[in-house]
Amino acid sequence: MIFLADSPSWMITPVILPLIAGLLCFLFSRRTFVIALITALINLFVACLLIYQLLVFGTIRYYIGGWRPPIGISLRTDGPALLMLLMTAVTGLAITLYARGYFSYRIADPVRGSRHQHQQRYFWPLWMLLLAGLNGLFLSGDIFNLYVTLELIGISAASLAALSGKPASQRASFRYLLISLLGSLTYLLGIVFFYRTCGVLDLGVLQNTAINEPGIRAALALLTVGLLLKTALVPLHFWLPPAHANALAPVSVILSALVVKGSFYLLFRFWFELFAPIVTTSALNFMGTLGAIAILWGGIQAIRQQRLKLMVAYSTVSQLGYLFIAFPLSRTLTGVPVWSAVIFIALTHACAKSAMFMAAGNVYLHLGHDRIRNLDGVRASLPITVFAYGIAGVSLMGLPPSGAFIAKWMLLTSSIDSSQWWWALVIMAGSLLAMVYVFRVMSHFFVIPKRESLKETTPLSPLLEWPALILALIALFLSLLAPWLLHILSQGSTGLAQLFPGGLP
C-alpha cells in the first residue's frame, strides 16, 4: 500500500531519504558518491511523482505521527512548493554529478590531492543534510518546524562555505554563520509573538485566525527581517558575495542557486498567504524599492568586479532583486498573475546561476585563477563551458526564450498596466546591466591570446562540463514549458486562489 503511486507517504521521502543518505555518507568513507547519486535520482523521481499526485488528487496534507494540527506537524503539497522541490531536485542532481567531477579532478592533483580528499569526505554528508533541510522547508506546514529546517540549512551551508580551507572563505563563512544565526533568532522571536497572539503553530490553522493585531504585525516584521537576512536583500546582502565567491565550486553552486531561494520562498509564502490580509500597499512598495536597489546596486557591483566568481556572486544579489520587485506589482491584477513571475524567475535563476557558477568553477580549475582580465582564449580550450556560460548569461539577461523572459514580460506589462512605470524602468535597466557584465567576460573568452601562455592541464571530465550545459539549456528553454508549469502552479494553493479570484490561466 505504501509503495503505490497514490500513497501520500511519498511526501516524506524528499526529507527522510537525504537524511538517511547524510548519515550513511558520514558513517562510511567509501562509495559516498554512489549513495548521493542514488539519493538525488530518487529525489528527482519522487518530485515528479508528487507533481503527478498533485495534478490528479489536488493538494495533499500529511499528518506526521497521525496527529492533526494544531497539535501535530503537517506537510503539504501545492503548486509553488512542488515546483521549488522539482527545481531543487533537478539542480541537485546536476550538482551531485558536478561535485563528483570536481573532486575527482582535484584529487588527481599530486600535490594537493589529499586535502581535497578530506574536503570530499565531508562534502557529501553536508550536502545531503542540506538537501534534506531544503526539501523539508518547501514541504513543511508548521512555522516552528520551518525554523528547524532553516537551522539545518544554515549550519550545513556555513560548514560547506568554510570547506575550502582558505582564510578568506573561513572568514566569510564565519560572518555567514553569524548572520544566519541572527536571522534565525529574529525569526524565532517572530514565532514567539505569533504564538502569543494566535496560540497555534500550524500555518493552515493560522490562516483562519490571522487577526489584525499589533502582535501579528510585530510577528510579521520580525519574521520578515529574519528571512531577509538569510535571503540577502540589499542592505543585508554584505555577507553573500565573499561567502559565495570563496567557496569550492560545487558549494558556490549550492549556495547561490538553492540556499537563498529557501528563505525567499518562505518569505513569499508568509506575505502572500499567511499574512496576506494585513500586508499593506506601502509595505509591498517598500520591499519593491529594496528589490529595485538590489537590481541596480548588484548589477553595478558585478560590472566592477575583477574576479569571475565574485562577479557571478554579485549577479546573484542583483537577480534576487527581481524576486522582490514582484511584491508591489502583485496587487494590480490585470489578467496576468504576477505571482507566477516570481516562480519563473526563481526557477530560471536556479538553473542559470548553477550553470554560470559551474562554468566559473571550470575556468578556475582550468586556469588556476579567475581574474577576468586574464581569461583570454578560454573558448578554444573549454568550448562547452563557454557555451554554457553564454547560454546562462542569455537567461540572466532575460532574452527569449528563457524563463526569465516570460517573468520579466509579466512584470513589465503589469507595471505598465497599473501605471507604475518606474518598476519597468528598473527591470529594463537590470537587464542592460546583466548584458554588460555577461558580455564583458564573454569578450575575454573569445579573445585569441597573443602568446601561447596556456599551461598544459589535464582535460576537464565531461562530468564537469555537461551538467553546466544541460542546466543552462533548461534555463533557456524554460518558457516552452510555461503552460505546463503554470498549470502546476495553479493547483491547490488556497492562499493564491484568494489572491487571484479569477483563477490562474
Added chain:
Amino acid sequence: MKKGKKIKKQTRNRRRPFDGLQALFLFLVFCLITLLGAILSNSPRTVSGLAGAVASLQDQSGVESPVTAVLLNFRGYDTLLEVMVLLLAVIGVWSLAKAPFPTPETDISPVQMGVVRLLAPVMCLVAAYLVWQGSHLAGGAFQGGAILGAAGVLLLVSELPWLHAIPVYVLRIGLVLGPLVFVGTALSCLFLTGTLLAYPKGTAGWLILLIETACALSIGLTLALLFGGGRPESDVPGGDSP
C-alpha cells in the same frame, strides 16, 4: 580603506571612544526594544496556546510528562531534525579542524584524577536516571545527554590515554546511533501503521524510551566531541588536512 586602517591602529592601545555611529545604533536598538516591549505589554493574551490540546491527548501519547509527549510524540518530527542539527555541528567541526587533544605530556594532578574517577560513573548513573525519568517528570534525552557530555568533557580534560585509542569508526557509529535509531523507528512505524512516527498502539512508551536512550548516548558523545574541537587524528584515510 586607508581610513579604516588608521582607526584600527589608533584604537589598538586605548578603548574606542563612543562615537556617533554607536550612539545611533544604541538609539535604534532602544527604539526597537521599546516598541516590541510596548506591544508585548499592551496585548493581553487571550488565547491559551496548546496546553489544553496536549492535556486532552496526553493519555494517548504513551508518556506522562507533557514535555516529553510533545517532544517525542506530537512534534517528534521537529526533534528528529534537531538531532540532525547536532550531528551536523559535529560534521562541520570535524571538517574544519583537527582536535587539539591529546596535548603532549601534561601532568594531571592526582586530585583531579581522583575526582574524575569518582564523578564519571556517578554522572553516567544520573544521566541514565534522567532519561528514564523523562517519561513522567522533567528529564529526557537532552538532559541526560548533557550530563553524559559533561562526563565526556571531564574525561577529555583529564587526558586519559585510552580515550585516544578509541578508533574513529566507533566514534562515528556512536554519533550516528541516535539519529539512525530515530529514523529507523520512524520508518518502522511507517511500515507498521502507515504513517511516519505514528507509534503502534501500546508501544509508544517503549519506543520513546528506546529513542531517548539512543539519542542520549549520541548527544552526550556529540557534546563531548564538540568540546574536543576537531576531528580525531586518524580520520581521513591517507588524507592530511589543511
Added chain:
Amino acid sequence: MITTLLYSLTGLILFGMGLFTLIIHSHPLRKILAINVMASGVFLILIATAYTPLGQGEIDPVPHAMVLTGIVVSVSVTALALILACRVQETSNRTLRKKTKQPKNTKGPKS
C-alpha cells in the same frame, strides 16, 4: 500576569543588548557571546509564554519543547562558530607571522 510580563521584558532587553553588542564589537568571541545572550533572551520570552492565563495553573508544554530545541540548536551553532573563529584567528596569525618574517615586508604591525 505581571511576573510573566517581567520575564518577557527582561528577555527583550537581553535581546537588545545582544543585538547592540553584535553590531558594535568586532571581536569574534564577543559576537558569539552576544548571539548567545540574544538567544537566552528569546528563550526567556518563550518560557514566559508557556504560562497560560486561561487554564488554572496549566503550563503549556509546547514552548518548553521549543526552548529545548532552540537550546540544542544554539549549542551546536555556538560550537561551530567558536571553531570557525579559532581557525580564522590561526590562519590570520600565520599570515601575520609570515609577513613579519619576510624582511621586505616591514609594514606589518609591530607588537
